[in-house]
Amino acid sequence: MANGTWRIARGRSSAQLPTALAGALAVLLLVAGRAHFVPFERARAAITDHTGPVLQAINAPVFAVTRWTSGMRHFFDIYSENLQLREDNARLLQWQSAAQTFQEQVRRYQVLLKAVPDPSYATATAKVIARSSQPFLETIVLNAGQQNGVKPGQAVIDARGLLGRIYIAGKRTAWVILLNDLNSRIPVAVRAARVEGILAGTNAAEPNLEALPQNVKLKAGQEVVTSGDGGLMPPGLPVGLLEQEGGAWKVALFADPSGADEVRVLGFRSPLEPMPKPTERDLPANVAGLPPPQPEPEQTATTATQIPNQTVATASAGTAQANPAVPRATPKPTVVVHHLKRATESPATIETRPRAEEPPPEQANPPDDDQTNQ
């Protein structure tokens, strides 16, 4: 293994300028990466899309061997495990009955209180086809992508709890950033103490709980769940248990990224809260003491908003002004209510009508039968 066998073939100084240029380019790439350099992420997604089947094929025997060795390990304590499982099963059946009773009760209370039900979400089940455990990275690759409705930001869970979130979604594959990755920041809540914070990955096995309110009293062993802030993840997903290490709070995660084989991607997005409409007093012209602005001379389309089982369309009087055949009338909005037979029927939410067919406001005020019973 002796070195110095070959003659050194290039002068040192000749490489300095290209090295400096390449170094500068690498730093530029780093700066661009900080600002989410899209072409790089697309290239990465395209590579995993194309190598996905190969990764899956390579991983299959590894998973099989891992499953077989773990099966062999459990073979010797199968009797005691069986007894334990029987006990757990009996206890869980009791809990199932209690949970069903509570679920029905909650549903009744929601109806009585006219509470807005929690938004439902679609899930996609995917297999883990690759794991990347680098010193500064904790990621896995799934065999589900945009074709399966997977989008960046969605939560990924295994059978035990939250595993991470999607950060790049290719067509057929997706990269998941795990909770203990340095980049991971997830809004969470300590369920018992009703305290919210941020779960920050440090590349260690247990991420930190940060941004806690001051003088908050927490106890080790309390359950940490997602808070749902930001609207990307549903609230209440189990994350882990609190642990105190020195003065800092850490979370022992429920999910096991190294053992996760099949995971679920939650296609959740809570509806955006609408911005309140500005009143005339809020307009800068009125605040400055100027005369109020004139109403809009023309409005081309009828806008509609959808509420469960109904579509409410608001026709503006500006339509009548635009059509010379229609007499001018007071700018009173007309509301046309379309009752849908089923919630899944007629998903279109924006309705446009030709201007000539728009009835005059006087006629449009009482809604027609054929308009209401759609």
Next chain:
Amino acid sequence: MSLSSLFAAIIPALCGLLGVALSAMPVSLTGGAVPPPLLGFMPIYFWCLFRPDLMPVAAVFIIGLSQDLLSGAPPGFWTASFIATYAFVDRQRDSLAGLAGVGTILGFALAALICGMTAYVIAWVYYWHLPPLMPLLIQVAVTMVCYVPALPLLNALQRRIVGPWRSEY
């Protein structure tokens, strides 16, 4: 330039890319407990010492970028680390190329440590958070251990294929 000499010229870069692909494989004998070695860095160090004309900085850039793409790291992360180490090895080539025996491995260990520490500093600045040092040291140690069997392979490749095909040197 003949076809064989052209092929010999790209072998070092291809070895680097192959190393990157191998280290990005999802197979882990330790269940992810030990980070994969920096296999792509070995050809960079080896040919930067002995035949720097066959490992230009452009090849290092491409190998580093491939490492970033396949490992999930931010763009430029390993690229900058590899280029910084390449610059160091290029400057210290006279002393590093003269090492023999265990010194060869220690020389590589020093270069791998510099590469890892550069990556550590970049990660610190990039994430504005001090990452744990231990996984990085483990990765450097694993890379150093893997260099022991890799060195004869690289030597053989250089002696039997790259050297004879690039006989003008």
